[in-house]
Every structure is written in structure tokens, then in C-alpha cells.
Amino acid sequence: MVPKSRFPGTARNAAVGFAINxxxxxxxxYDGLDELADFxxxxxxxxxxxxxxxxxxTPRRSAIAFGINGYGYFGTGFDGDNDRKDFWKYDPSTDSWxxxxxxGGDKEGLQPPLP
Incomplete structure (x- = not known):
């Protein structure tokens, strides 16, 4: 069995993942100090x-991401101060976003209102 290559980035939580091809x-x-923007x-x-x-x-954590039709999609999340509302497309053929x-609108809470 060949061991898998180690992830080269900083250890983190609240990251995203997606697959293309x-x-x-x-x-x-988030690495415990800063929100991250590396991929x-x-x-x-x-x-x-x-x-x-x-x-x-803006670097962020707790975003959403998915891959479909040869592109990666990434957006929303939290930048440490604000909830983000933007959305982006990654094109692997040009290595560009x-x-x-x-x-638009306000973030909706997932918790029911208090009585």
C-alpha cells in the first residue's frame, strides 16, 4: 500500500472541498488565528x-462549495467579522476565479424563534 501524500497547506477547520473531473x-x-484563502x-x-x-x-471559513460540469463553485461563509454573500467560479483549465x-438579503437563522 502506497501512503497518501500529505496535505501541504496549513492545518485548518471550516474548510471546503469539491471535485472537478x-x-x-x-x-x-480557519487556522485558529486567521481566515484562509489558499486552495x-x-x-x-x-x-x-x-x-x-x-x-x-476576502479570506473566509464556513463557506459552501461544489463542483459541476468541469468547474468549482465557492461562496458565502464568514470572514471573521461579516457573513459573506458573494459567489465565485473556479476554472481549472485557466487556474482562475x-x-x-x-x-442578496439577510442571513436566515436555522434556529426557531424563542417563545
Whole structure:
């Protein structure tokens, strides 16, 4: 059994992950001091991690992300002071991010109101 390559980034929590084609992507999050904007791809066929273009906007944690039709999508989250409403698309063929239409309105709580 070949051991898996170690993740090269800073240890973190509240990160996101998504898959595009046969690669996995991990990024953003919180290292206990700062929100993060770095992203990495993992290629299981070569057992290697590669640093990709960092997220170009405000670093954040607790965002959402998914991959579909050859692109990665990433947005919302918390930047340490504010809830974010923006949304972005990652294109692996150009290693670049582009901003999409964000979400308007106020964040809705998931807890029921107190009696």
C-alpha cells in the first residue's frame, strides 16, 4: 500500500472541498488565528498535491462549495467579522476565479424563534 501524500497547506477547520473531473480540491477555512484563502488540488492518479490560484477575494471559513460540469463553485461563509454573500467560479483549465452574482438579503437563522 502506497501512503497518501500529505496535505501541504496549513492545518485548518471550516474548510471546503469539491471535485472537478478526477481531482479533489480543498481550500479556505480557519487556522485558529486567521481566515484562509489558499486552495490546493489533489490528483489521486499521481498522489500529488498542487497549489492552485488563491481565492482572490476576502479570506473566509464556513463557506459552501461544489463542483459541476468541469468547474468549482465557492461562496458565502464568514470572514471573521461579516457573513459573506458573494459567489465565485473556479476554472481549472485557466487556474482562475471569476465572480458570479452573489446572494442578496439577510442571513436566515436555522434556529426557531424563542417563545
Amino acid at each position: 478526477d481531482k479533489g480540491y480543498i481550500g479556505s477555512g 490546493y488540488s489533489y490528483d489521486p492518479s499521481t498522489n500529488t498535491w498542487t497549489t492552485i490560484a488563491p481565492f482572490p477575494s 471569476s465572480e458570479l452574482v452573489g446572494f
